Amino acid sequence: AQSVTQLDSQVPVFEEAPVELRCNYSSSVSVYLFWYVQYPNQGLQLLLKYLSGSTLVKGINGFEAEFNKSQTSFHLRKPSVHISDTAEYFCAVRGLGGSEKLVFGKGTKLTVNP
Amino acid sequence: GAGVSQSPSNKVTEKGKDVELRCDPISGHTALYWYRQSLGQGLEFLIYFQGNSAPDKSGLPSDRFSAERTGGSVSTLTIQRTQQEDSAVYLCASSLELEQFFGPGTRLTVL
Numbered sequence: 001a002q003s004v005t006q007l008d009s010q011v012p013v014f015e016e017a018p019v020e021l022r023c024n025y026s027s028s029v030s031v032y033l034f035w036y037v038q039y040p041n042q043g044l045q046l047l048l049k050y051l052s053g054s055t056l057v058k059g060i061n062g063f064e065a066e067f068n069k070s071q072t073s074f075h076l077r078k079p080s081v082h083i084s085d086t087a088e089y090f091c092a093v094r095g096l097g098g099s100e101k102l103v104f105g106k107g108t109k110l111t112v113n114p
Numbered sequence: 115g116a117g118v119s120q121s122p123s124n125k126v127t128e129k130g131k132d133v134e135l136r137c138d139p140i141s142g143h144t145a146l147y148w149y150r151q152s153l154g155q156g157l158e159f160l161i162y163f164q165g166n167s168a169p170d171k172s173g174l175p176s177d178r179f180s181a182e183r184t185g186g187s188v189s190t191l192t193i194q195r196t197q198q199e200d201s202a203v204y205l206c207a208s209s210l211e212l213e214q215f216f217g218p219g220t221r222l223t224v225l
Contacts, residue, residue: 032212043118043205043216051212090157094212099170100145102214104157 002027002093006105014113015083021076021108023091033074034092034102035065044090050074061085086112116140118217120206126223127196135191135220139208146189147214148181152202160204163189196224 007022025031032051036044048059055067065076074091088109092102119138127133139146148160159173163183174180178196183189193200201224207214 036216041218043218044207045216046213049213092157099162099172100164100209101147101159101162101170101173102149102157103159104149106156 002031002095002103004091004093004103004105006089006091006108008108009106010109010111012111012113013081016080018079019077019081019085019110021089021091021110023074023076023105025072025074025091025093027072027093027095030096032094032096033065033067034094035059035063035074035076036090036092036104037061038088038090038107040087047076047089081110081112083112083114085110118206118208118215120204120217120220122220123218124221124223126225128225129198130195132192132194133196133222135193135204135222137189137191137206137208137217139187139189139206140210140215141187143208143210143215144186145209145214146183147207147209148189148191149205149207150202151205151219155202157205160191193222196222198224200224 003026005024013019034049035047048057050057050067058064088107090107091105121136144165146163151157161181162170178194181191203219205219206217
């Protein structure tokens with residue numbers, strides 16, 4: 001079984017500041033990792049995914065994440081945020097070879113202030 | 115192209131009534147998933163369909179919940195004898211390979 005911990009439930013930042021949203025996972029098997037974003041009253045949109053290969057993954061809207069197997073982490077970063085990045089961000093994990101379901105973290109609410 | 119669609123977008127019902135939630139996946143996607151998003155529990159997996167295989171029902175919280183997928187396309191999630199704790203946003207997703215595409219969800223409120 002897998003589990004995901006998002007260490008910060010809320011992250012307030014100022015516009016143009018850098019941001020890091022933290023995600024740690026637990027799994028007895030190898031995993032695929034995902035970050036999704038949810039804007040108010042909308043569904044989930046995939047930001048980026050790690051399947052294999054390079055541990056630094058680039059996604060949409062200038063976001064990137066780094067897979068660290070030894071620390072079982074997959075932190076999301078953006079060097080300069082915009083007001084429009086205000087949303088809830090979810091880290092998710094799927095184990096290889098088992099069920100295709102996603103296991104989600106509790107989410108991090110990112111608020112970008114002017 | 116068209117994404118995953120869900121209907122209704124909002125549903126208000128009285129405790130004890132049955133409800134049906136519908137999901138239209140992206141055409142050609144073989145896998146379909148239902149998740150529930152609630153304030154206390156976050157995003158939880160409910161059920162997963164893959165082609166003609168038996169569905170993975172391991173996330174259904176009680177026997178009041180059931181789902182079917184007709185013709186490998188449209189899916190209906192049914193909740194019988196609704197309870198207040200069933201209030202949540204029910205999300206449907208579909209996939210062809212590894213990426214799951216989510217619909218906008220159905221917000222269910224049980225009074």
